[in-house]
Amino acid sequence: xxxxxxxxxxxxxxxxxxxxxxxxxxxxxxxxxxxxxxxxxxxxxxxxxxxxxxxxxxxxxxxxxxxxxxxxxxxxxxxxxxxxxxxxxxxxxxxxxxxxxxxxxxxxxxxxxxxxxxxxxxxxxxxxxxxxxxxxxxxxxxxxxxxxxxxxxxxxxxx
Amino acid sequence: xxxxxxxxxxxxxxxxxxxxxxxxxxxxxxxxxxxxxxxxxxxxxxxxxxxxxxxxxxxxxxxxxxxxxxxxxxxxxxxxxxxxxxxxxxxxxxxxxxxxxxxxxxxxxxxxxxxxxxxxxxxxxxxxxxxxxxxxxxxxxxxxxxxxxxxxxxxxxxxxxxxxxxxxxxxxxxxxxxxxxxxxxxxxxxxxxxxxxxxxxxxxxxxxxxxxxxxxxxxxxxxxxxxxxxxxxxxxxxxxxxxxxxxxxxxxxxxxxxxxxxxxxxxxxxxxxxxxxxxxxxxxxxxxxxxxxxxxxxxxxxxxxxxxxxxxxxxxxxxxxxxxxxxxxxxxxxxxxxxxxxxxxxxxxxxxxxxxxxxxxxxxxxxxxxxxxxxxxxxxxxxxxxxxxxxxxxxxxxxxxxxxxxxxxxxxxxxxxxxxxxxxxxxxxxxxxxxxxxxxx
Numbered sequence: 001x002x003x004x005x006x007x008x009x010x011x012x013x014x015x016x017x018x019x020x021x022x023x024x025x026x027x028x029x030x031x032x033x034x035x036x037x038x039x040x041x042x043x044x045x046x047x048x049x050x051x052x053x054x055x056x057x058x059x060x061x062x063x064x065x066x067x068x069x070x071x072x073x074x075x076x077x078x079x080x081x082x083x084x085x086x087x088x089x090x091x092x093x094x095x096x097x098x099x100x101x102x103x104x105x106x107x108x109x110x111x112x113x114x115x116x117x118x119x120x121x122x123x124x125x126x127x128x129x130x131x132x133x134x135x136x137x138x139x140x141x142x143x144x145x146x147x148x149x150x151x152x153x154x155x156x157x158x159x
Numbered sequence: 160x161x162x163x164x165x166x167x168x169x170x171x172x173x174x175x176x177x178x179x180x181x182x183x184x185x186x187x188x189x190x191x192x193x194x195x196x197x198x199x200x201x202x203x204x205x206x207x208x209x210x211x212x213x214x215x216x217x218x219x220x221x222x223x224x225x226x227x228x229x230x231x232x233x234x235x236x237x238x239x240x241x242x243x244x245x246x247x248x249x250x251x252x253x254x255x256x257x258x259x260x261x262x263x264x265x266x267x268x269x270x271x272x273x274x275x276x277x278x279x280x281x282x283x284x285x286x287x288x289x290x291x292x293x294x295x296x297x298x299x300x301x302x303x304x305x306x307x308x309x310x311x312x313x314x315x316x317x318x319x320x321x322x323x324x325x326x327x328x329x330x331x332x333x334x335x336x337x338x339x340x341x342x343x344x345x346x347x348x349x350x351x352x353x354x355x356x357x358x359x360x361x362x363x364x365x366x367x368x369x370x371x372x373x374x375x376x377x378x379x380x381x382x383x384x385x386x387x388x389x390x391x392x393x394x395x396x397x398x399x400x401x402x403x404x405x406x407x408x409x410x411x412x413x414x415x416x417x418x419x420x421x422x423x424x425x426x427x428x429x430x431x432x433x434x435x436x437x438x439x440x441x442x443x444x445x446x447x448x449x450x451x452x453x454x455x456x457x458x459x460x461x462x463x464x465x466x467x468x469x470x471x472x473x474x475x476x477x478x479x480x481x482x483x484x485x486x487x488x489x490x491x492x493x494x495x496x497x498x499x500x501x502x503x504x505x506x507x508x509x510x511x512x513x514x515x516x517x518x519x520x521x522x523x524x525x526x527x528x529x530x531x532x533x534x535x536x537x538x539x540x541x542x543x544x545x546x547x548x549x550x551x552x553x554x555x556x557x558x559x560x561x562x563x564x565x566x567x568x569x570x571x572x573x574x575x576x577x578x579x580x581x582x583x584x585x586x587x588x589x590x591x592x593x594x595x596x597x598x599x600x
């Protein structure tokens with residue numbers, strides 16, 4: 001399946017969920033609506049597209065824009081040797097998005113990291129806790145509103 | 160808050176803690192185990208002990224200044240991290256890198272890959288009782304690091320590969336030390352094959368232990384030697400060729416079962432392929448122009464003479480890294496001026512040179528890629544090292560995210576050790592090659 005065909009095929013299958021597509025510096029990008037994320041991802045994971053690997057999952061904080069958070073997913077298909085980037089915009093107030101833990105196992109830790117760093121909640125995640133920061137850490141360090149070198153309160157010693 | 164494992168634990172089972180400070184945990188890493196006798200009923204992994212805010216720090220540094228931070232990710236093969244970051248930036252800026260710089264980059268990343276695999280297997284073998292293997296491999300690594308040290312001036316945190324090229328040309332006599340390094344490493348690999356391949360103790364600890372299926376490996380996002388040990392052919396150097404890898408001849412060794420032994424064997428065979436690559440690329444690199452010898456005048460002298468007319472003599476910078484003279488720049492660095500540091504010979508002696516130096520380092524100037532985002536990855540020591548960079552048009556990245564291969568590998572550890580014995584944790588964890596700097600960022 002050629003590049004354009006693939007994008008056209010995905011758009012045909014999910015006309016309501018996909019907002020737009022584009023190509024930046026040779027990478028294919030799909031912009032998906034928040035409600036349709038899980039359906040689109042499940043479709044891409046399955047047979048004709050076969051994106052078996054969730055390469056990466058991260059978030060970007062655009063502080064001043066209307067949709068503050070942007071989730072960025074990178075998928076990779078081993079059989080087709082093709083990468084795909086998927087973006088979902090989330091509002092600044094109460095950012096919630098569907099969890100992908102049922103589709104890819106590494107989504108568990110990756111989503112915990114985004115929760116830890118940005119405070120984005122994942123619906124359906126089995127174990128949403130901090131991962132790199134400790135329990136008792138205040139705030140979400142990679143948000144643009146979190147000052148660099150901010151000090152944290154002391155926490156009691158663990159047993 | 161208590162850990163998940165503490166809440167779920169059965170009353171009759173025992174909870175023990177491995178790490179964060181444990182000699183087999185390769186840094187700081189904690190595994191909590193729920194045991195019945197010696198069998199692991201449940202496990203929980205806790206990471207983040209080495210978190211130092213790499214991504215947040217990078218958002219507050221310029222594109223040029225943040226390069227040394229990438230050295231400290233996978234600190235066993237820093238040059239590959241440099242390469243990953245630098246090539247992401249080059250993709251964003253659309254730069255062309257000279258042929259010689261590309262060849263040097265391949266040479267350096269293969270040397271780093273061999274040293275990465277050597278370190279991983281040395282530690283894994285030592286934890287299984289093969290201390291001789293550890294010493295042999297550390298010996299071989301010294302020869303490889305000699306080449307890296309003479310070229311870049313430092314052993315571990317090199318910052319050698321720069322945006323637009325490399326820091327300096329290769330040193331005089333590099334061919335001999337590369338030859339010695341390859342020879343010594345081959346000798347060690349032969350010895351290690353003899354010591355471990357059919358060693359019953361080693362086989363008992365590794366064969367069939369920590370096995371993962373193809374589907375699970377893909378689902379966990381595994382890449383690199385660990386994915387290839389399950390038999391899936393995916394190597395970034397072959398799938399998305401970068402530098403001059405598409406013009407070089409090498410094979411990608413595959414395993415079958417995805418257990419600890421296959422991960423060991425794939426790494427051993429991969430080192431042989433990397434040595435092949437080193438030999439090929441060393442044969443392709445042409446001899447450079449005759450070395451810029453120490454003759455020449457000091458910058459102060461040049462400034463004094465230049466008051467009347469431009470001095471004809473060469474300018475010598477005595478404490479400069481050998482091979483980074485101005486004459487070498489066209490061979491090792493791109494010509495697109497604003498992305499490289501202007502030659503120091505100009506900075507110290509001419510007004511124009513000083514201005515271009517300030518224009519590179521002043522706040523708000525320097526490297527300013529266009530608005531947009533980019534993802535690029537290279538094949539690192541233990542998988543795909545990818546950088547995702549979002550630029551807002553200023554001289555600092557708006558967001559920089561590292562795809563750390565270990566993060567995905569280690570997330571599968573809980574599943575791999577469940578139901579096994581305590582002793583199996585050590586080789587399984589060792590064969591994954593967890594590197595704290597990269598895992599916790």
